[in-house]
Amino acid sequence: MSTAALSVKDLSVWIETTAGRRRVVDNISFSIKAGEATGLVGESGCGKTMTAFAILGMLPAAGATIETTSIEINGRDISRLSTAQMRSVLGRDVAMVFQQPGTALDPVFTIGQQIIEVHRRHAGGGKNNNRQAMLDSLTQVGFDQPGKIAAAYPHELSGGMRQLAMIAMATVCNPAVLIADEPTTALDSRTRALILQQIKRLQADNGTAILLVSHDLSVIRQSCQNVMVMYCGRLLEKTDCQSLFAHARHPYSAGLISCIPQISAKMGSGIKAIPGQVPAPSALPPGCHFAPRCGRAVPQCESSVPALEPGTEQGVACFRPL
Amino acid sequence: MMGSTWHRLKADRFGVTGLVIVACFAIVALSVWAGLLGQGWTEVSGERWESFSASHWFGTNLLGQDILQRTLFGAATAFEVGLIVTLFSIVLGTVLGALAGWYSNTWLDEVILWLKGVLDSIPFYLFAAAIAFALQGNRWAMHLAMIITFWTTTARIVRGEVIRIKQREFVEAARAIGLPGITVLFRHVLPNTVHILLVQSTIVFVAAIKTEVILSFLGLGIQDGVSWGLMLAESSQEVLAGHFGNFIAASLALFIMLMGFNLLADAMQDALDTRRIIT
Numbered sequence: 001m002s003t004a005a006l007s008v009k010d011l012s013v014w015i016e017t018t019a020g021r022r023r024v025v026d027n028i029s030f031s032i033k034a035g036e037a038t039g040l041v042g043e044s045g046c047g048k049t050m051t052a053f054a055i056l057g058m059l060p061a062a063g064a065t066i067e068t069t070s071i072e073i074n075g076r077d078i079s080r081l082s083t084a085q086m087r088s089v090l091g092r093d094v095a096m097v098f099q100q101p102g103t104a105l106d107p108v109f110t111i112g113q114q115i116i117e118v119h120r121r122h123a124g125g126g127k128n129n130n131r132q133a134m135l136d137s138l139t140q141v142g143f144d145q146p147g148k149i150a151a152a153y154p155h156e157l158s159g160g161m162r163q164l165a166m167i168a169m170a171t172v173c174n175p176a177v178l179i180a181d182e183p184t185t186a187l188d189s190r191t192r193a194l195i196l197q198q199i200k201r202l203q204a205d206n207g208t209a210i211l212l213v214s215h216d217l218s219v220i221r222q223s224c225q226n227v228m229v230m231y232c233g234r235l236l237e238k239t240d241c242q243s244l245f246a247h248a249r250h251p252y253s254a255g256l257i258s259c260i261p262q263i264s265a266k267m268g269s270g271i272k273a274i275p276g277q278v279p280a281p282s283a284l285p286p287g288c289h290f291a292p293r294c295g296r297a298v299p300q301c302e303s304s305v306p307a308l309e310p311g312t313e314q315g316v317a318c319f320r321p322l
Numbered sequence: 323m324m325g326s327t328w329h330r331l332k333a334d335r336f337g338v339t340g341l342v343i344v345a346c347f348a349i350v351a352l353s354v355w356a357g358l359l360g361q362g363w364t365e366v367s368g369e370r371w372e373s374f375s376a377s378h379w380f381g382t383n384l385l386g387q388d389i390l391q392r393t394l395f396g397a398a399t400a401f402e403v404g405l406i407v408t409l410f411s412i413v414l415g416t417v418l419g420a421l422a423g424w425y426s427n428t429w430l431d432e433v434i435l436w437l438k439g440v441l442d443s444i445p446f447y448l449f450a451a452a453i454a455f456a457l458q459g460n461r462w463a464m465h466l467a468m469i470i471t472f473w474t475t476t477a478r479i480v481r482g483e484v485i486r487i488k489q490r491e492f493v494e495a496a497r498a499i500g501l502p503g504i505t506v507l508f509r510h511v512l513p514n515t516v517h518i519l520l521v522q523s524t525i526v527f528v529a530a531i532k533t534e535v536i537l538s539f540l541g542l543g544i545q546d547g548v549s550w551g552l553m554l555a556e557s558s559q560e561v562l563a564g565h566f567g568n569f570i571a572a573s574l575a576l577f578i579m580l581m582g583f584n585l586l587a588d589a590m591q592d593a594l595d596t597r598r599i600i601t
Contacts, residue, residue, distance in 0.1 A: 056498060058494070058497060058498065083502075084502075086500075087500040087501070087502060088500060089500065090497070090498055090499060090500035091498065091499035091500040092500065095498070095499070096495070096498040098491050098494070098495055099491075100491055103490050103491040103492060104491040104492050104494070104495040105492055105495070106492045106495075106496070106510050106513075106514070107492070107514065108513045108514055108516070109510075109513075117499070117501075117509075118499045121499065121500060121501070122500065166495075169499075
């Protein structure tokens with residue numbers, strides 16, 4: 001078996017609050033092979049974005065700490081690197097695409113200037129070399145006139161074009177791992193298809209390993225081989241996409257799937273929402289975090305924590321899986 | 323983006339008026355520095371307190387010096403004070419404000435805010451007098467007093483703006499491509515405050531000229547030269563005696579120039595407001 005492009009072992013994120021220390025990402029492990037995409041799905045506030053930023057070593061909030069055994073990119077542990085060493089990894093080995101392409105680009109520089117900045121920093125080379133890499137990168141994401149896009153300021157482009165430019169910026173140095181945090185959430189369905197097409201192209205042509213963070217299962221179904229379901233900072237189920245949709249084993253995964261609106265469904269049949277609310281991080285139940293909302297819960301679920309079998313590619317953290 | 327800013331400024335009639343006025347005064351100042359205008363400001367060219375005439379447009383002063391020459395020279399003095407004070411206080415305020423904002427709620431922020439608080443709490447004219455006394459009548463004492471006290475406003479504005487901007491996603495994105503924090507601050511955060519700095523510069527420029535006039539009037543200002551403030555100080559003795567030359571020339575020049583700058587600052591504020599085009 002080849003080594004995974006991205007391999008995360010025992011990652012936890014703690015946040016310091018006035019009420020005490022809280023674990024917002026709870027001991028998760030996963031790996032992504034080169035050329036594959038893994039979706040990370042879950043409701044808002046379950047720790048998806050925290051996980052993404054923790055991998056990059058970027059703490060979004062003050063007082064957050066990361067604990068991990070290792071975070072490896074192509075076999076190299078990046079979790080123990082100094083800030084200076086980490087800077088040479090960010091943008092070159094691992095890059096990020098953000099949710100809001102409108103605000104993730106600097107309004108006072110052109111698209112071209114911003115892409116060149118990444119390439120100059122990590123790949124170096126002459127002025128022409130940098131510019132050519134920038135134009136190539138824009139061409140690859142599907143722009144017919146890269147020169148025109150390069151000269152534009154972010155506010156002159158539409159949301160979808162900005163997101164494509166953002167992908168061009170993230171991939172100009174051809175990183176081994178790309179983390180996309182809700183890359184399609186703010187976009188219409190046609191543009192979403194364009195972005196997902198790019199994510200597939202990166203897997204196939206560049207062998208990029210992609211971690212796609214989304215709350216939208218249909219996005220993950222269209223572009224990922226594997227999927228991880230996250231709830232309150234824990235991974236509940238890890239499997240490949242096909243099996244998840246054919247036969248979700250965790251009751252929460254099944255609940256998420258039944259929440260997808262079906263265009264073929266009868267009018268007025270309603271959407272099957274999961275009952276209850278995501279518990280506040282301050283009031284997490286002691287056992288399985290999903291137990292209070294779960295129709296299949298037994299007393300054991302409320303007292304002890306079901307674990308994902310460690311070291312396996314697939315698994316479910318449930319005492320009574322479907 | 324600078325192109326569209328220029329277009330918006332050009333469309334604003336008051337803005338253009340302000341720009342023309344400021345440009346006229348700037349040309350006068352440059353001509354004085356180049357030795358083309360106002361060189362006869364020390365020369366005794368007539369009788370004492372001559373009235374307005376073709377040879378002395380604004381008459382002469384107590385010593386028989388031509389008031390027009392002295393007014394023109396005063397424009398250069400005003401620009402010298404304005405430019406020096408604006409340049410140094412804006413740079414100082416921007417750097418300290420940016421550092422305080424970027425490292426907000428750390429010891430550095432505390433120190434800068436404390437410094438700003440201390441300086442803001444000293445009565446300005448007392449402070450100017452103290453510095454003038456401490457420097458034994460050095461000709462830069464007035465400039466120094468203004469620079470030391472004027473940066474605080476700029477720093478406060480820049481600090482707030484940096485705190486606002488650093489929460490934006492593009493700052494996170496800049497870190498995610500591996501830029502060190504200080505590079506992100508100076509390359510990506512500060513350029514987004516340029517519109518504020520330009521407007522703030524014109525405001526500081528006006529404040530510096532106004533303050534120079536007051537300090538010179540009090541005898542704490544210009545030491546070797548002539549300024550509109552010194553002319554107004556002279557006129558305080560003359561107006562009662564019915565000689566209005568100094569008073570009219572200096573206050574007219576001051577009024578027109580300050581109005582020009584205020585019109586320009588106002589128009590620039592509208593033209594440069596990037597929030598209109600950035601979502």
